[in-house]
Amino acid sequence: MLSQKMKDALNQQVLMEAQSSQAYLAMGSWAEIQPGLKGVTQFFFRHSDEERMHMLKLIHYINERGGFAVVPALEQPALTFVSLKKAFEILFEHEVKVSNSINDLVDMALSEKDYATHNFLQWYVNEQIEEERLARDCNDKLELIGEDKSGLYLFDRDIMTMNGGGKSGF
Ligand code: OFO
Numbered sequence: 001m002l003s004q005k006m007k008d009a010l011n012q013q014v015l016m017e018a019q020s021s022q023a024y025l026a027m028g029s030w031a032e033i034q035p036g037l038k039g040v041t042q043f044f045f046r047h048s049d050e051e052r053m054h055m056l057k058l059i060h061y062i063n064e065r066g067g068f069a070v071v072p073a074l075e076q077p078a079l080t081f082v083s084l085k086k087a088f089e090i091l092f093e094h095e096v097k098v099s100n101s102i103n104d105l106v107d108m109a110l111s112e113k114d115y116a117t118h119n120f121l122q123w124y125v126n127e128q129i130e131e132e133r134l135a136r137d138c139n140d141k142l143e144l145i146g147e148d149k150s151g152l153y154l155f156d157r158d159i160m161t162m163n164g165g166g167k168s169g170f
Contacts, residue, residue, distance in 0.1 A: 003112055007067040009105055010117075014058045015072040016101055020094060021051035023077040027087050030080055039156040040084065047091075054127070061120055084152070085142045092135040099128040134162065 002010070028044035031037045059069035081087040102124045109118040138159070145151035 002062065002065045002067050002117065003114070006108060006112060006114060006117060007062060009108055010058055010062050010067070011070050011072075013101060013105060014055055014062070014069055015074075016098060017051050017055035017058060018072055018074055019077070020098060021048045021055060022074050023094060024048035024051060024091070026077040026079050027081070027091070030087070031084070034084075036153065037084065037156055039158070039160040043159045043162070044087075054124070057123075061117075065116070085139075088135065088138045088142055092132070092139050095128065095131045095135045099132060102128055137162070 024044050025048040028041055028048055031041040031044055034040075059071075062069040078090065081090070102121060106118060106121050106125065109115070109121060141155055145155055
């Protein structure tokens with residue numbers, strides 16, 4: 001059984017994953033109308049799907065452990081971005097926040113001696129290592145590319161293989 005405190009905290013994480021999915025969906029929609037960003041578009045849409053899967057995993061876990069997973073209302077995410085670099089900076093900062101939130105949940109699980117939830121959360125701990133790494137790589141590459149159009153062309157091409165390259169698939 002989950003404690004009430006843990007149920008609430010896991011439901012908050014459901015909200016966070018849903019917001020992530022929504023934020024990356026908006027990035028995908030923005031990228032889709034920019035010229036020449038096919039790879040990046042695919043990357044954002046796929047990432048949005050991944051976040052939905054993270055949310056679903058939590059929903060099933062909460063319900064299986066005697067709680068009730070609440071499907072949350074969502075805020076409208078940022079819809080436009082001054083540059084691709086800015087979008088990836090936001091994505092990276094967001095992933096760091098998600099990692100911190102997962103770490104707080106792990107702390108709570110340990111302090112409540114809820115080892116089942118602790119065990120369940122390890123998947124998210126590993127996932128966040130991968131997601132932060134990929135987001136950091138993208139930011140580093142975009143920093144190097146700067147305003148270079150041919151660099152951006154290659155970035156857009158390469159990101160298609162980065163999608164499937166990580167453990168998470170991003
Ligand atoms: Fe769910 O990992 Fe990104 O946010």
